[in-house]
Amino acid sequence: MSLLYSDLQEELRGSVRALLADRCPPSAVLARVETDTPYDLDLWRALTTEIGVAGLLIPESLGGAGATPGEAAVVLEELGRSCAPVPYLTSSVLATTLLLRSGTPAAEKLLADLASGASTAAVAVSLATSPYDVKSSGVTVTADGLTGTVTGVAGAEPADVVLVPADGKIHAVTDFTVHTQVSLDQTRPIATIELDSARSTRIAPDTEPLTYALSRTAALLASEQVGVAEWCFDTTLAYVKERKQFARPIGSYQAIKHRLADLWLDIAKARATARNAAEDDPDEITIAVAQAWTSPVTVHAAEECVQLHGGIGMTWEHPAHLYLKRAKADSIALGTQGDHQDTLAKAANIPATPHGTGH
Amino acid sequence: MSLLYSDLQEELRGSVRALLADRCPPSAVLARVETDTPYDLDLWRALTTEIGVAGLLIPESLGGAGATPGEAAVVLEELGRSCAPVPYLTSSVLATTLLLRSGTPAAEKLLADLASGASTAAVAVSLATSPYDVKSSGVTVTADGLTGTVTGVAGAEPADVVLVPADGKIHAVTDFTVHTQVSLDQTRPIATIELDSARSTRIAPDTEPLTYALSRTAALLASEQVGVAEWCFDTTLAYVKERKQFARPIGSYQAIKHRLADLWLDIAKARATARNAAEDDPDEITIAVAQAWTSPVTVHAAEECVQLHGGIGMTWEHPAHLYLKRAKADSIALGTQGDHQDTLAKAANIPATPHGTGH
């Protein structure tokens, strides 16, 4: 197991980065957040048809590329660097992993469509769901179909199908209504999904594939976070070399130099944990470490980006805020640092107090 | 209630500081830690007879000065600044407060001797005892007297009398054996007290005065810690102005300037919390805040002192290590930061998790 990037991965990164540089500049991302279509479906089409990102995790037998999580992680790093408004994490990682894990014929049928990008899926759970504490949904199953409301769902707007946990099983639904919520993260808003006697297809007989998929998506989310942190760091580094106050670049002031040295080191550690969590079959500790370390580091990187840009970093026109909002939302998504630390306490045998909760 | 020092307090500080400058230079403190008499009894005599520090908290009716905790706090700041090896905290604050609180005739008789400095007392509990978790001692009471061993006792060597909690009561004992333990804090070592069928005088019918005294001593310990932090800060500030590397004072490097600015501010906050806890009748929250803030700040100040002195700070001959050891020991003494935070959680209505321990 290597923590470095393979040549193949660097090549993939190059393709994604070039496409994003061309079609997803900060100005375009910023302009889109004011519109009714928060996701950029043209960009998504380009990513899926020109590079084939959607099928990376899907075996060749099901029409995918049969790549490893390491490749998906590199795509996520690049999407994070651009705050790209596409449903990669939600459809090509979360929904895809769920379907792969369930492995039923119905699931495999859906995967074939997802692989090509012809169809997009979302999972009807709150983005804030911790993999360690999956609550039952408010959706009920009757003879008429599925009925109920799920809030906080990411990637719902562009979804053709949603995977809905209900009654202890997982169902695929194509007949649903989406209401975008006013969201902190403007480049990946959350939404409410409403089901009203919706007809469904059974995807899995239990919810284990959901828990599994949430955990594996948390593992790969760390790579998106590394991408976000990297953009913030690189942008800040370039700015402090350029921006002068008192006739000196502000990057010549030692207090700023030392802060950036420490931040660089924190991000280097984050990359190492994210690469480790992008291995084929990461254990619980590996995932928890990646999330528990990377979430606060990414938020810190985005906060330093705003601070070291001074006034301009507080303006809407500068893209720094998009990254701050994404970083903060990502720190809540799929388990907070505390949730992941709690899991570590159990998995790594570091028990709480003898009089404590035993967690 | 003012958080400033009164003129009277500044005058008292001046007397104590002048005496310590004269008789308790770092070189003398350092030389003493290698000897069999860890406490400087000549210095103690001077402090008690020339300035009368021992009786500050004792009412005039019992031979004391009838001063307030604010005065005792100023003495503790100065003793902290010098790491002075005298039993002020242990005898004139902890034992004295216990005796005052019990208020029995036997206690008052002892207080008269303590007030003048003619006699010195210690309380036979571990210095690491949290006021919120006072465990019963290993001392048993039989018809023959008190028997047992207590470890971790500070200020035992110079004590003429020890106040021993046993059998749910508090007893005064003059017949005891002291073995100094090899201690992290070399200027206030801990010791083992052994009692072998020791005759005793009943001081209090229950242990409430002990809990009370531990809590009030924790309140004033914050002032000693502020004194320790101040010495570390002032000494470091003077050094970085003086010490040159690359033909510049190291205090001209901005990273060091900013660290010292932050540390100065942390210590300013510590002083405010310590002054607040030195009021006449501090509540539980006031004491807990002073300890929870001041302990880590003082340790940090001592650690920065060693670091910013570079190699010389790692040498035995420089006194910085005496303050580092005192700061670290003080952070354990009379409750850790976590103990005090736990108390805050209760007293300020910030409950833990609903599934938690309820503390």
Add this chain to the structure above:
Amino acid sequence: MEVRDRVRAFLDEHDPSAMSRTEFLGARFDAGLAWVHFPQGLGGLGASREQQGVVEQLLAGTPGPDGRQGIGLGMAAPTILAFGTEEQKKRYLRPLWTGEEIWCQLFSEPGAGSDLAGLATRAVRDGDDWIVDGQKVWTSGAHYADWAILVTRTDPDVPKHQGLTYFICDMHAGGVEVRPLRQITGEAEFNEVFLTGVRLGDELRLGKVGEGWRVAQTTLMNERVAIGGGRTERGGGIIAPVLQTWRDHPELRTHDLHRRLLSLWVEAEATRLAGARLREQLTAGVPGPEGSAIKLAFSKLNQELSGLEVELRREDGLTYGDWTFRRSDEVAMFSRDAGYRYLRAKGNSIEGGTSEILRNIVSERVLGLPQEQRADKDVPWKDLPR
């Protein structure tokens, strides 16, 4: 006659309920009760500054200046008093006081934030007038202001502090364009002001040509020292909203957040006490640059507490109140949602002196450490790297 007696006599003669706010304030100005330490005829009595407290106490409940007058009262008035000509004082102070004329300040520029003296807005002499070109930023109230205090560069050939000149700028003059400046919260509390060939008569100059830095120092010294949040009770102020959320939502609590909240509670209380102690020192006549440090501490607390609350709220923390681009004239730190507070608090460590500048101030002016090396003090402004 005692100040106290003057106020009573004034109140006997003027019934605030029988006149408009403007009339009442005008009468108060004419009675010398606007600023008692100002000279007679200019809203004052030439009394001591302490007497103002007596006036405020006795006039409590009567109509007073409103929030939009803050910059005029806090910054423009003392500067006009100190550096204005007699004509200028006569002309500007009364309507500034009554609120008939609103003021804003044109100081910061995109290229001159912490380094204000490096500003680039040019004023060039043209006969009896000056022609001003440049861009100012972070101007609150520019969209409703009548006048501005403005610092410009009149001589680029001398070191930067020497070539500045201070003006009163007519915000209704041709070439003054005000655009709202949207912030990361979605709102616009501030403006950008573009000055294009703005013609100002020489009678609008405040102080001598080239003396602008000294005049601006007077203005800035009068900016209120922000001892973060003022007096609050234990557990109050900036920590109150997150405590409320904590108490209202047991289901959101975790051990991790509990310990972080307790640490911040302790830090907030220590900071509150340090602020109280500083105010005591100021009252006792021991002022100093220590206030900078308290602002530093409150910025950090605001940011950490609001950040913790967003995390605590989980799914609710993923939402936001309203992104609509609109003007906002107040910083609603306590009435708005956690997401707004999280984003708005990021500005606390930038506005009114960045935390980096404040740490410099503490280390140099409080601790006496050497100043940062400056390459810009003796070089003509036009030759400085930028």
Add this chain to the structure above:
Amino acid sequence: MEVRDRVRAFLDEHDPSAMSRTEFLGARFDAGLAWVHFPQGLGGLGASREQQGVVEQLLAGTPGPDGRQGIGLGMAAPTILAFGTEEQKKRYLRPLWTGEEIWCQLFSEPGAGSDLAGLATRAVRDGDDWIVDGQKVWTSGAHYADWAILVTRTDPDVPKHQGLTYFICDMHAGGVEVRPLRQITGEAEFNEVFLTGVRLGDELRLGKVGEGWRVAQTTLMNERVAIGGGRTERGGGIIAPVLQTWRDHPELRTHDLHRRLLSLWVEAEATRLAGARLREQLTAGVPGPEGSAIKLAFSKLNQELSGLEVELRREDGLTYGDWTFRRSDEVAMFSRDAGYRYLRAKGNSIEGGTSEILRNIVSERVLGLPQEQRADKDVPWKDLPR
């Protein structure tokens, strides 16, 4: 003949159990198997540096150099090879390798720590000899060393980097006084070395007069890059002792310490992985100054973990193992009590480059930020402020 074959032939001819360690090492030197990349006749074969790994593998289990030879092998030998005369190489390398002669280094001074090039130990020419006066510090092994590598100032009238000269110093010469330097742990791992009128023949000079800084750079580049603690398993290394204490003492656990321990566990694991990734990069041929950053991270972790353990131990944390002033030749971070580790770890962020200097290195050499302003580069050493 292949290196592999040479080692096999050497082992066929030399039975380590039948000879002393010194004899065995001497034979290994003579066979060119000390450092295969050194020239023939000087302990090597002129082979590639990578071949050394083959030798070490095949000779694993045979008597090798001991810890006291570390400075000789790691720092003196490559410097002598690079700058020594043929006579010097012939004279010093073999006994250095066999351990018959032990080396130490005389570099740091009380006034020259981070700023090594500012050192003040003078060497003055006297006929064919040099007379050395000065004080060196932080010298490990000086009390048993036979030789030292020594940097001195021979010309105070030129800028500091230009006036240095490098010597081999005879530690048994008159005027060399070694005193143990006691540390805050109570022990002495290091020495102070006082040089008073020490006479060194010119044949002990290494490199040209005035070339000392360049020679010293070679020495320092060969100081092993400390990628903190080397390879460890998850939960191992520096975090292992505190985890053991945690597991052994349920009665000491608190929620506060639990959360702090979990945070440090995560940080330790992230740092371990970053170190592993860096080693992979180095192996892949992408070296760089990043190692400095990892040392920075491990210093901090060592300090925080040992500090947490002392606090966790409560009353036991108030005790200490032994303050006796004695020599200690090893840094026993894992076998000693928490108090010792707490105190000893304080040196981690000072020795081998302070954390402040390492942050400068990262920010300047990795991130490309501007260098600190230097007033000392072009000024004669004697005129520098100190």
